[in-house]
Amino acid sequence: MTPEASNGGRLRLDSVTKRYGDQVVLDQVSLDVKPGEFLTLLGPSGSGKTTTLNLIAGFLQGDGGRIELDGRDLSNVPAHSRDIGVVFQQYALFPHLTAAQNVGFPLDVRKVKGEEKKTRVQAALDLVRLGDYGDRLPGQLSGGQQQRIALARAFVFQPRLLLMDEPLGALDKKLREVLQIEITKICRELGVTVIYVTHDQEEALVMSDRIAIYNSGRIEQIGSAEDLYERPASLFVADFVGESNVIAGTLDGRDALKCPAGTLWLPPGGPARADQSDAPAAIVLRPERARIAHASRPLPDGVNATTGTLSELVYLGLARKCIVTTDHGTELVVRSDVKEQFEDDLRPGDPVSVWWHPHDSVVVPAPAVG
Numbered sequence: 001m002t003p004e005a006s007n008g009g010r011l012r013l014d015s016v017t018k019r020y021g022d023q024v025v026l027d028q029v030s031l032d033v034k035p036g037e038f039l040t041l042l043g044p045s046g047s048g049k050t051t052t053l054n055l056i057a058g059f060l061q062g063d064g065g066r067i068e069l070d071g072r073d074l075s076n077v078p079a080h081s082r083d084i085g086v087v088f089q090q091y092a093l094f095p096h097l098t099a100a101q102n103v104g105f106p107l108d109v110r111k112v113k114g115e116e117k118k119t120r121v122q123a124a125l126d127l128v129r130l131g132d133y134g135d136r137l138p139g140q141l142s143g144g145q146q147q148r149i150a151l152a153r154a155f156v157f158q159p160r161l162l163l164m165d166e167p168l169g170a171l172d173k174k175l176r177e178v179l180q181i182e183i184t185k186i187c188r189e190l191g192v193t194v195i196y197v198t199h200d201q202e203e204a205l206v207m208s209d210r211i212a213i214y215n216s217g218r219i220e221q222i223g224s225a226e227d228l229y230e231r232p233a234s235l236f237v238a239d240f241v242g243e244s245n246v247i248a249g250t251l252d253g254r255d256a257l258k259c260p261a262g263t264l265w266l267p268p269g270g271p272a273r274a275d276q277s278d279a280p281a282a283i284v285l286r287p288e289r290a291r292i293a294h295a296s297r298p299l300p301d302g303v304n305a306t307t308g309t310l311s312e313l314v315y316l317g318l319a320r321k322c323i324v325t326t327d328h329g330t331e332l333v334v335r336s337d338v339k340e341q342f343e344d345d346l347r348p349g350d351p352v353s354v355w356w357h358p359h360d361s362v363v364v365p366a367p368a369v370g
């Protein structure tokens, strides 16, 4: 038996700000999370992810802005009345209570008793595939099992919103990967809205409908994994999500970038703002969008190219990674499918061209080149 599907709530944050003394740790953060959506907050340590969750849960008071769940302002709603489930990395189970008693705890608080409580606890345990483990004490469970119990405890009362703060952070890689899939599946089944926090980009890419990239208390960009990967809005996002080659220079009109390698064509559409001639900018080129050829080979018309020396060739199973030292001393990484044969039999030390179609790159604003 599974708990009846709880429809997720709609969460809105409008210009939420939090300060500690002079330090602004959240700077006008706004979010609109759809019912049933799985949104991940991804960013480096100290960027404000946990603070955001604590404000939503009601464990912290903000210094500005508004938080709404299903249109209801939460500012005067105490944490225990917010109808929000919470799973934290360090959210320890009560060690002297059995798994079933731990899972039943939120129901005790809500005065759910007797047969109904028993049924809902069992359903929650079944959902995390620990239906036969109800009598165990936390000390008799593995780390992964304990975290599944914490999960069952968070949704046993059918919250409209589930907050998870690095819930898999303490587990080893293999178990983490299994639980990533399980958690995503369970949350989709329940239809609950989820705000999930991690600093692990792969975890974010695997689990999320959308990802909000945090940087120093602000959201840099929010979008699907594909949006962030294919159309990063800033160098920070390009760097944080996936591997990228960054070629810095200054804009030359709307179509080109002047850089040490010469003049490179920008992707169609050009920079976000038209008034930016001479402004510092950078081309972001994903390694799998770059191509490599022997320097003697003629290249197609209209492509960007830079010359250098193949310094390293690494086989990665499905792909091959070429590291090229350009004639200007920078490094470019080219990743190609091993099924796609090199046109040339390239070896380290060979003079090469790295080339790409302008539409396969992205242009972002950049700090001035030194």
Ligand SMILES: Nc1ncnc2c1ncn2[C@@H]1O[C@H](COP(=O)(O)OP(=O)(O)O)[C@@H](O)[C@H]1O
Pocket (backbone or CB within 6 Å): 020, 025, 043, 044, 045, 046, 047, 048, 049, 050, 051, 052
């Ligand atoms: N109680 C506190 N007092 C002062 N500063 C705090 C407090 N809690 C968090 N901070 C600061 O707020 C910033 C954001 O922290 P946090 O939200 O925990 O980041 P994250 O979860 O992204 O790692 C950090 O610079 C942290 O040092």
Ligand SMILES: [Mg+2]
Pocket (backbone or CB within 6 Å): 046, 049, 050, 051
């Ligand atoms: Mg944190």
